[in-house]
Amino acid sequence: MTIDKPRLRVRNLPENALHVCLACGDAKPRGSVSALRKKGWLQVLDSADTPRAWTCPACPEVGEPIQRAVTKAGVVRFRTIMTLPSGKQQWRTWNTLVEARAHVAKVRAGIEAGEDVGTKAETVEALCERWLKGKRKVRPVTREGYYFALRPVVRRLGQRQVGSLRLNDVRGLIDWMETEGASTGKALGAPGIRAAMIAFAQVLDLAVAEKVLDANPARDKTVELPSVRGRAGFGNLEWWEWDTLLQFRDTADADPYAALWRLTLTGLTRADICGLRWSDVDLDAGTVTVSQGRVSLQGQRFIEANEGQRSIIGEPKSGQRWRTVEPDRLHPGTMALLRALKARQAADRLKAGTAYDTSHDLVLVDALGAPVRPEWYSDRFRHLCDDAGVKRIHLHSCRHSLAKRMDDLRVPMAARAALLGHRVDVHLSTYLPSATSTGTNDALDLLGSGTRQSAAE
Structure with a gap:
């Protein structure tokens, strides 16, 4: 943003405006004008180019369509007030000034491109795209998942104006997905329909927040989504009996990546394995720490957005995924296999010389040190199943x-x-068996114990 622009039309300025931030009242630090500018403080001038006030780095500049507000609980928020091409004002509230400025820039870019941003005339496709761009706090792979989930919605309603959407359109969308909503023209499965509608409901929440829609038709109580067959529990999941798992382990121990198959059988996900670094492995302590993951990107637009990379590394999916395990407790000899893998990679590096990739610290690499594709790891697993x-x-x-x-x-x-x-x-909702479960049986045992004790007394 341009320093010291625009100028202020002086009205009812506080007497100490030259010594504090005009927006929040924080005292201006000592220093020259140039030194203060380097710290993010900006002078506010009047029409005669006379300095009349200051704004601090944490507050909007004079002239920005952003207001600083403080809630009753004392929490600072930032409100954007944008005038759209229709003449309508769009009010949004953000947690940070960075988010507010990003929204202002996005809306201005849309207006310059001739888009009907935030109006009833905006198309469903444009709104979906704008909503996706706004999902800055989610992982790229999650954003990619939203994109693919919304594709049936865009195919069916993409060119419809958001302001014209009604409840019957949403019901018709679900009916269409149940018969021909897949990209092949066939019926879309219940999980795909549910994913599409969950994402679409969030998209239309944005239209409601911008007052383009009075209510979200995708959240109407009369809208029924197809149910996913079955109930939570092991009867609806595929799994191995323990002796089968050990049979696979015995075969996989002959594989060059035996140590990593051991970690897979200790509960690490493919993303955990593919993102594992040697710095996460403590061979002396016998521990492996999950601190990042590496996942594949499928959509070309997301690959291009990540400089052509077909996989990305990021923090674990959730806070609970950060964990440290001692694999030898479950599969003795795992740490010895990791030592052997590290020694083999050291030999590969000596053999390859300058051709060896040393730009990372990943454990799952090929003979030239290049990261192995996550899909390859899954393919190799299937071959080992056949071998076992x-x-x-x-x-x-x-x-x-x-x-x-x-x-x-x-x-x-x-x-x-x-x-x-x-x-x-999450564990309960995923794995709680429909007939019996440790949790419910433990509760019954405890309750039964109390009942028996009372009867004996």
């Missing part, structure tokens, strides 16, 4: 197998969730 003579399951279902084993052994629920990197409520 066991039923093919999805790589992720190794975690289901561990959960089932822990349920059989009546491991405390909090301990189960901690090993797999879940919250307890």
Whole structure:
């Protein structure tokens, strides 16, 4: 933004305006004008170019369509007030000044491009795109998931004006997805329909917030989504019995990546394995720490947005995924296999010389040190299943197998969730068997114990 622009039309300025921030009242630090500008303080001039006030780095500049506001609880918020091409004012409230300025820039760019941003005439496709761009706090792979979930919505309603959407349009969208909503022209499955509608409801929440819609038709109580067959529990998940898991382990121990298959059988996800660094492995302490993940990007637009990278590294999916495990407790010899893998990679590096990729610290690499594609790891898992003579399951279902084993052994629920990197409520909703469960049986045992004691007395 241009320093010292625009100028202020002097009206009712406080007497100490030259010594404090005009917006928040914070005292101006000592120093020259140039020194203060380097710190982010900006002079406010009047029409005669006379300095009359200051704004601090934490507050909007004079002339920005942003207001600083303080809630009753004393929390600072920033309100954007944008005049749209229709003449309508759009009011939005943001947690930070950075978010508010980003919104202003986005709306201005849309107006310059001739888009009907935030108006009834804006198309559903444009609103979906704008909503996706606003999802700055989610991981790129999550944003990519939203994009693919919304594709049926865009195919059906993309050119409709947002302001014209009604409840019947939403119902018709669901009917259409149930018959021909897939990209192949066939019916879209219940999980795909639910994902599309969950994302679309959030998109239309933005239209409601901008007062383009009076109510969100996707959240109407009469809208019914198809149910996913089955109930939570092991009966609806694929998993291995424990002896089958050990049979796979015995075969996988002959694989060059035996150590990583051991970690997979300890509950680490593919993203955990692909993002694992040697700095996360303490060979002396016998621990492996999950501190980042590496996932694939499928959409070309997301690959291009990440400078052509087909996989990205980021923080774990949730706070619970940050965890440290001691794999030898479950699979003795795992740390020895990790030592052997590290020694082999050192030999590969000597053999390859300058051709070896040393730009990272990843554990899962090929003979030239390049990161292995996450898809390759899944493909290799299926081949090992065939070699071991066991039923093919999805790589992720190794975690289901561990959960089932822990349920059989009546491991405390909090301990189960901690090993797999879940919250307890997520673990329960995913793995609670429909017929029996450790949690419900433990509760009945405790209640029954109290009942029996009272009867004896």
